[in-house]
Amino acid sequence: MRDEPLLQVEKISKKYPVFEGLLRQNRGTVCALQDTSFTVNEGEIVGVIGESGCGKSTLARIVACLTPPTSGKVFFDGVEVTALSQKQLVPLRKEFQIVFQNPAESLNPRKSILDALCEVLSFHHIAEQKEHCDELLKQVGLNAHLLYRYPHELSLGQLSRVCLARALCTKPKLLVLDECVSSLDISVQAQVLNFLMDLRSHSKMGYLFISHDLSVVRHIADRVLVMYQGAVVEEGLTEEVFDDPTQAYTKQLLSAVL
Ligand SMILES: Nc1ncnc2c1ncn2[C@@H]1O[C@H](COP(=O)(O)OP(=O)(O)O)[C@@H](O)[C@H]1O
Ligand SMILES: [Mg+2]
Incomplete structure (x- = not known):
């Protein structure tokens, strides 16, 4: 077993400028992510849950190096990808792939x-x-x-x-799946999820599996991150988080669907 995680996200924050009014004037910034840290190991499925607008897609895009964070670092296989230029990233890009909704x-x-x-x-x-x-x-x-x-x-x-x-x-060594089954009907969703689990069982691939659908994440993830307003408010093994959540927000999120 390797020592370092496949993916290590260290205190990333992302601010977007807000433009408003007829003249599209800059009216400050919106903080989509704040001080987010987590890891994904080889062969591990890490789920990300949280309501719409909490920063899940922003996180996915930063991890897939499609957008830079405002601050913080992302390490892939021990290499700090946030420190690389677009050109330096090219040979590394094949190692992490993203699938959208x-x-x-x-x-x-x-x-x-x-x-x-x-x-x-x-x-x-x-x-x-x-x-x-x-x-x-x-x-x-x-x-x-x-x-x-x-x-x-x-x-x-x-x-x-x-x-x-x-x-x-x-x-790739890492798949970032951003709501990849959310637009599918239930039976097709199940087929794709089974395929993903199958694939993981005979590869060392790690997944960052993002979904607003709690039951899907519960089904597939080994570990879960719960996000609220751009921050990870709870993190733990899937069963533990779903059966015995410790944070008020997680309890509220889970009770909304149970
Ligand atoms: N390109 C962008 N420009 C400005 N604001 C953005 C942009 N992308 C996302 N946001 C804002 O950042 C926050 C998080 O969005 P997003 O990451 O898409 O959340 P989620 O995927 O959880 O729904 C939201 O408030 C959203 O409006
Ligand atoms: Mg999204």
Whole structure:
């Protein structure tokens, strides 16, 4: 077992400027994240729960290096990624991939599934693309003939698997899943969750699994972070947090759905 966590987030904060009025004047800032720290280990699924607007997506984007934090550090595999330039990040990007909520919006409608996958493979200089794509679709439980289809020809469940295949094509060590099953109906949700759990059981991949849906997080996560107004207010093993929450906010959040 390695000593250092796969992902280590140290006291990150994120402030966004607020522009208001006809002239879009800067009216101060909104603090989307404040002093957030946590880790994700190899092979671990860490769930993030909290109401809408509490900063979950901001956290996901910072971890995936899509937006820089205002302060704080993110270490991936021991490397401080927040200290790297965009250029220095390129070879590292294949190690962490992000999957967003809406699979239909995440794919270019004018590109076939094959093109969508090859684009990522080319970016990361991965050869033997066609064979690789066949294999990827099989891995997520889809028939390889779908490679020649376009996004509008696929169901939402198939599209979300394509998005997962696209994220997996670089063999990442960390998957950041931001509400990745939230737009799916229950049966498709279950299929995708089972697939993700299956995948984790035979890889060392770590997941940061973000969802406002508590039952989904309870089902899949080993550990949970509870967020409220940009801060982690409770953290612990999933069973402990759900069965015996210690913080008032967690109790309130859980009682709202039970
Ligand atoms: N690009 C942005 N510019 C300004 N404010 C933003 C931006 N993205 C998010 N916010 C604000 O930051 C807060 C957290 O948003 P977000 O991270 O999307 O939360 P969640 O994913 O939990 O719903 C919200 O108040 C939101 O309005
Ligand atoms: Mg969000």
